Amino acid sequence: MVAVAACKPDGLTPQNQDYRKGVLVVNEGPFQTGSGTLSFAHFARTAGDSNYAFSSAFDAVNGRPLGSLAQSAIRVSGKLLVAVHLAGTVEVMDAKTLVSEFTFTGLGLPRFFQDLGDDRVAVSDWQDNRVYILDLKENAVSDTLTTDPGPEGMAWLPTSSAGPVLLVACSGGFGQNNTVAVFNSALERIQTWIVGDQPHSFAKDPSGVWWLLNQGTANWTNPQLGTPGTLYRIDPQNLTATLWSTASDVTLHPSHLVCDGTGLVFLSDRYAGKAVRMPLASNVWPSTVFLPHTLYSLAFNAQRQEFYGGRITDYSEPGQLIRYRSNGAVLDSLPVGVVPGFILPE
Secondary structure (H helix, E strand, O other): OOOEOOOOOOOOOHHHOOOOOOEEEEEOOOOOOOOEEEEEEEOOOOOOOOOEEEOOHHHHHHOOOOEOOEEEEEEEOOEEEEEEOOOOEEEEEEOOOOOEEEEEOOOOOEEEEEEEEOOEEEEEEOOOOEEEEEEOOOOEEEEEEEOOOOEEEEEEEOOOEOEOEEEEEEOOOOOOOOEEEEEEOOOOEEEEEEOOOOEEEEEEOOOOOEEEEEOOOOOOOOHHHOOOOEEEEEEOOOOEEEEEEEOOOOOOOOEEEEEOOOEEEEEOOOOOEEEEEEEOOOOOOOOOEEEEEEEOEEEEEOOOOEEEEEEOOEOOEEEEEEEEEOOOOEEEEEEEEEOEEEEEOO
16 A cells, blocks of 8 residues: 555645646546546655645646646746647646646647757657657747657757767557667758667666667567567667667566666556666666556656656546655655656656
């Protein structure tokens, strides 16, 4: 069991909260039958402070729903962006107040963000097999990059043998793919890497090495015929990706890669799995449970040295955000919205 403490101090409302000072959780919501939500979790940091949460903060502040199947979020230049997958929108709001300032519409199936600097944000799009460059100064799409099927997570490498580059993991979307598209600072495609099946997420370690987690392909008829998850090591100086480790269990398909400074942590399965941890010096695929719950999403706050896990209690009922110490010990938890799929630390 995880204790839940969510009493809000007197006088505190969604309208007078500073949303930069806490953890934001993007909740997918009931699939195709309702709206996604944006939850806010405040954890006590000082004596006299309290744990509390707002489960539908965007709705409360703006007086309207976020939209169907909220996907991910990013903070950039004092703004908060949320991709709303099935609605084909990106909501832009003030990062402090969550007041909506602009909505990008007409997108396909937006997935994940990457900050490119100079008020430019890339967003991957499954439906269009593209990455859109959003100009936050002009509130306009300034460029469109054609990728391979199913662009997913991205990484911006400010230094490499080719200068600054954007890496786009192309998972295949609703199908299958196994490439990473590499774009230079002029957003021209310069390389295509063949990697493991269904590349998903990137993480950087303190030495400057980047890592790519590939989910592998699920076989729904016969799970034993699926392909395994893999980890690739990315060398920015040579701009290469090399296979580092392969999962032995082809029925599990990992997701949500993060680096805690000395190890790589990820969920053993994308449809709610146990968090496992691989030391950076090891290439042995981890099997020992690191965080003691079945989770749907995962994040790490390097400054606080805390992990956060999104837990589904039911696909139509509120979920939980669980906070862990860096060693995996449980600290506490707070209630969030339905299907917490993405976590943005403060």
